[in-house]
Each structure stands twice: as C-alpha cells, then as structure tokens.
Amino acid sequence: MDTHSMAELSLIWLRNDLRLTDNPALTWACKQAEKTVAVVTLTPQSWESHGESAARMGLWRDQLRSVAEHLQKLNIPLRVLRLDSFDDCAPALTDLVRELNAGALAFNYEYPLNERNRDSAVCQALESVGVEVRGFHGELIIPPGQVLTGQGGPFKVYTPFSRAWRRRLADFDRPVLPVPEAQQTTGLDSDPVPDDLDYKPLQYREDLWQVGEEAVSERLNRFIDEREPDYADKRDFPALPATSALSPYLTIGAISPRQCMAALRAAAGSRDWLDSSWLNEIIWREFYRHLLVAFPGLSRLEPFRPEVEEKISWLKNDAAFEAWCKGETGFPIVDAAMKQLLETGWMHNRLRMVVASFLTKLLRVDWRLGADFFMRHLIDADFASNLGGWQWSSSVGADAAPYFRIFNPQAQGEKFDAEGRFVARWLPQLESLKPGKPRQQPGAGAALGRPEPVIDYKKARAASLDDYQS
Structure with missing residues (x-):
C-alpha cells in the first residue's frame, strides 16, 4: 500500500x-x-x-x-x-x-x-x-457459509460436514501470519487492566494454565510431539494425560485453530494429518460455529431438534441437580468428573458426555441448566461448543445421539477408568478400595463418607425411555 x-x-x-x-x-x-x-x-x-x-x-x-x-x-x-x-x-x-x-x-x-x-x-x-x-x-479456518451441501444449505450432520470441510480446505489454506512489525510511536500510554475487570473476583489455577504466547506454543508443540500420535487410542481415558488441554487457550484466542493445524501438518510431513483424530476435534469446533450462524435460534437456547424435545418431560428436582453440581450423586465417575471441574475449571471431554447424559437422561433435568453450570465454571467455557455438546448429549441437537443412547455411568467408568485411578484421584475415600470394579460401583465408599446413589440406574433409564416413547 x-x-x-x-x-x-x-x-x-x-x-x-x-x-x-x-x-x-x-x-x-x-x-x-x-x-x-x-x-x-x-x-x-x-x-x-x-x-x-x-x-x-x-x-x-x-x-x-x-x-x-x-x-x-x-x-x-x-x-x-x-x-x-x-x-x-x-x-x-x-x-x-x-x-x-x-x-x-x-x-x-x-x-x-x-x-x-x-x-x-x-x-x-x-x-x-x-x-x-x-x-x-x-477464529475459524473456513468461514461460516463456505461449507455447504450439494443443495447449497448448511450441513446438519457432522460427518458429511467434515468431509466437505476437508475438500474446501485448499481454498482457504494460508500460512500462519507472523507478528506484525513495530509501528510508529503514538506517544500514548497503555491503560491498566483492572484485576476484576469490573466484573467479579477472578480466580483460576495459575499452576495449571500459564499465559503468554510462548507458553501456549510450547504446550501445543509438546502435545504434537508427545501425545498426538497416540491421541486416537488414549483420548477417552481420563486418568491419562492424553489430550491437548488447549481448549482454554482456543476459547480466549491465545492460539488460533490455524496454528494448531499448521503444527499438526508440520509434524506429520504427509497428507496423513488430514485423517488425524485431533483434527476432527478442530473441525467439530468449526461445525458448531457454522451452525450458530446458520441457525440463529441456537443462540436463544432453542433446541436444534424441537420435535425431540417436545417428547421430553423435564423434571424440577432441585435436590438431585444440587447433588450433581457438587459431585455428590453416588456414582463415582460422575462425581469425580464434577470434582475435577470444581477444582480445576476443566473436565475431560469423555466425562463431559457422561455427566451430561446423567443429568439430562437419568435425572431428566433440562439441558439448559447443565449448560449454564458449565459456562459458569469451565475455564474453557465456549458458547458454541458448550451448547452443541449439551444438545448432542440430550439428543435435541444437530447430529445428536439417539435418545435411547443413555450412558451407563458404571459401565463408562469400568471401560475408561478400569483401575479406578481417576475416581480415586478426585474421590479420596475410594483410595482404600480395591482397584477395579469396586471403585466404580454406585454407592462405592458410602461407608467412608461418600453418598448413596441418588437414583437406581435401571429404574431411571426405564422411566426416561417410557416418558419419551409415550
């Protein structure tokens, strides 16, 4: 110019x-x-x-x-x-x-x-x-409105969206932009940033989440070098440090999705990176943002599939909701996940699905209450992804799980935390129990101060399905 x-x-x-x-x-x-x-x-x-x-x-x-x-x-x-x-x-x-x-x-x-x-x-x-x-x-690699169906409309299902996204990528591919050069001086001083941002007392685990572009870049590179090759096999196991834990930085823009993609591609050295399971997570993030633009009602907390929500009778059960919020339901994997959230501001992705299914399909509490609780506690709180995840779990969202898919929390714990290391980490009363299934049973540790189960799983599941089908 x-x-x-x-x-x-x-x-x-x-x-x-x-x-x-x-x-x-x-x-x-x-x-x-x-x-x-x-x-x-x-x-x-x-x-x-x-x-x-x-x-x-x-x-x-x-x-x-x-x-x-x-x-x-x-x-x-x-x-x-x-x-x-x-x-x-x-x-x-x-x-x-x-x-x-x-x-x-x-x-x-x-x-x-x-x-x-x-x-x-x-x-x-x-x-x-x-x-x-x-x-x-x-905030996106491909802008909204640029990944469309053959009829020119927005995708409503993730898998065909992801295929089309990959096909369109070449049209929007560009290098990561460098830091700009120094400008002419303005002679102006910077304003101080208030400690509370005029909002409320602000506190997070600074030992877990370091700031600064250098620190975030180092975290990305460590993940790509050490964890990404095994990400697909290990990402669902909460006791393992297998995920990137970059979501807090993506949600505040301390790193861009394009930087993440560039690091993945550079490490792969071939087109195999396009099949990466971790790239799928980046594309899910894009999918939910594209949906927000295409369907404005989502921002008003309207269900993507109102015909499904019409069949659901949400229950007002303050005591059960409070137990869920505090991690005191008596189901170890649910409670450990909620304790992790309350202590660190973060929760493993597999467990987000487990606790959301528990709240919406077993306690039958409106998904909006769970989504709001997550927004008010997560350090990586992101409106689009949080909304999409909660609607998916409650079967009222785009590409949602069918309503009859109700996670059995005990089975989820036994499958993804087989030794019970994760639940014992966050529920110390369980440390004295034998590793394995005893740590995942509903009511485990009740004699040591843990709560009894707030529901009978089989009865709650049957009641939920009966209500939906009626």
Whole structure:
C-alpha cells in the first residue's frame, strides 16, 4: 500500500483473539495505518448475562496483560474502555475514534447472536462517521457459509460436514501470519487492566494454565510431539494425560485453530494429518460455529431438534441437580468428573458426555441448566461448543445421539477408568478400595463418607425411555 494513502491511526479491537501471531485483524490494522492503538471493551453486565466464568475471565485478563506488554514493544498502546454492556460499545468506540482521529478499525468475528448484533451496531456507527471497519474470521479456518451441501444449505450432520470441510480446505489454506512489525510511536500510554475487570473476583489455577504466547506454543508443540500420535487410542481415558488441554487457550484466542493445524501438518510431513483424530476435534469446533450462524435460534437456547424435545418431560428436582453440581450423586465417575471441574475449571471431554447424559437422561433435568453450570465454571467455557455438546448429549441437537443412547455411568467408568485411578484421584475415600470394579460401583465408599446413589440406574433409564416413547 502507498504510505501516502494510509490513515494516520487505526484501531484493533481485541476480544477473544488475544494473540499477536496469526491475528488477521491485527495484521490488517498495522498495514492500514502508520500508527495503531489496541482497544478492549469491558462489559460486565453482558458477561454476567452470558454466564462467563470467573476462571475463564481470569485467564482472559492475564493473557490480555501479556498481549498488552508485547504490543507495547511494537509501539501499540492498549486502551481499556470500562463499560456496562454490549450496547455501550458502539457509542464508546465512536467517541474513541473521534478522540484519536482514527481512520479504521479491525476486529475478528465472534459468532453468537448477541455478539454479532453488537458488532453490527459498531460497524453502522463507525461507518456513519467515515471510519473504515473490517472484520476477519480469525477464529475459524473456513468461514461460516463456505461449507455447504450439494443443495447449497448448511450441513446438519457432522460427518458429511467434515468431509466437505476437508475438500474446501485448499481454498482457504494460508500460512500462519507472523507478528506484525513495530509501528510508529503514538506517544500514548497503555491503560491498566483492572484485576476484576469490573466484573467479579477472578480466580483460576495459575499452576495449571500459564499465559503468554510462548507458553501456549510450547504446550501445543509438546502435545504434537508427545501425545498426538497416540491421541486416537488414549483420548477417552481420563486418568491419562492424553489430550491437548488447549481448549482454554482456543476459547480466549491465545492460539488460533490455524496454528494448531499448521503444527499438526508440520509434524506429520504427509497428507496423513488430514485423517488425524485431533483434527476432527478442530473441525467439530468449526461445525458448531457454522451452525450458530446458520441457525440463529441456537443462540436463544432453542433446541436444534424441537420435535425431540417436545417428547421430553423435564423434571424440577432441585435436590438431585444440587447433588450433581457438587459431585455428590453416588456414582463415582460422575462425581469425580464434577470434582475435577470444581477444582480445576476443566473436565475431560469423555466425562463431559457422561455427566451430561446423567443429568439430562437419568435425572431428566433440562439441558439448559447443565449448560449454564458449565459456562459458569469451565475455564474453557465456549458458547458454541458448550451448547452443541449439551444438545448432542440430550439428543435435541444437530447430529445428536439417539435418545435411547443413555450412558451407563458404571459401565463408562469400568471401560475408561478400569483401575479406578481417576475416581480415586478426585474421590479420596475410594483410595482404600480395591482397584477395579469396586471403585466404580454406585454407592462405592458410602461407608467412608461418600453418598448413596441418588437414583437406581435401571429404574431411571426405564422411566426416561417410557416418558419419551409415550
């Protein structure tokens, strides 16, 4: 671009894209102007209405501080706009562009409906005062609307979506974007990032989740080198450190899915990487985001398959729901998983399906309550993936499990935690029991202080199926 045609100053609006590497909005903003300023909008009222967890927002805060430090080295200061809700973003950003005489603003798209409405309002407000606004799909490898059926509509089933996604990949393949070069100095100081983000006390396990692009990149590379080759065989066993544990970083944008794909491809050295089970997880993430855009009702917590939910009678059972939330149902694999969540802010993916099936199909509690609980506790809380997972488990979602597929928690424990190492790790009363099936039995450890089962599995399963079929 001819530097004489460049705007003097551009803005990069950071949200859940807290990285310098492979950040298309940041790259564009830096090329668009001689000077660049980063801005974040703190919107605690909207965060609360969305159930943003204290753990996730704590990680977001610390990653933001790391990004701000690195941006400062590029002469890009950070402005922090302390607002109330998404509705305040358009007027606040309009005031900021006037204050700084900015000619352009860039951001990476987010896909839930409220976020898209917020961004539309910002685009309209800034364009009305002559500011160029550009959005980028930095959170996805292939943008929504670009993976379609032969009839030109969105896919509703994952497997054909994944095949089409792989076929379309060549059209959207590009290298990972480097960190932009330093800008001309603005003479502006960066604003401090409040400890509580004006939201609530924020706390997470900093010993488990280190921030900074270097630390996240090292975690990715270790996984690719040490665990990915055996991922397909070991990923379902919660006692094994077999998964990437990168989901918290993906959800705040500390790393991009394209960086993950690039590392996988570089290690494979052939096209075999396209068949990787771990790549499937990345494509599932894309599938759920494409669905959010194609079916806006999902953002309003409407079921993808209302005809299935119409057959389900949700029960109001506060005591059972509370027992599930606390990990006190008397079913070891369920309770251990919930204790892991409460202690670390994270839960193994296999166990997310187990506890969701238990809540929705055995306790027959509305999936929305479980989804909200996860959002308020997970450090990797991600609206699209969380919504998709809960609707899948309760059989009301896209490509959902059939309703009669009800996980038997004891059988799941015996299959995927055969020695009971995982349950004993999180339920210490079980350590004295013989490794194996005794640790997975409903009511295990009751004589040592563990609760009795809140349900009889066979009766609860039969009642659930009878209600659905009637």
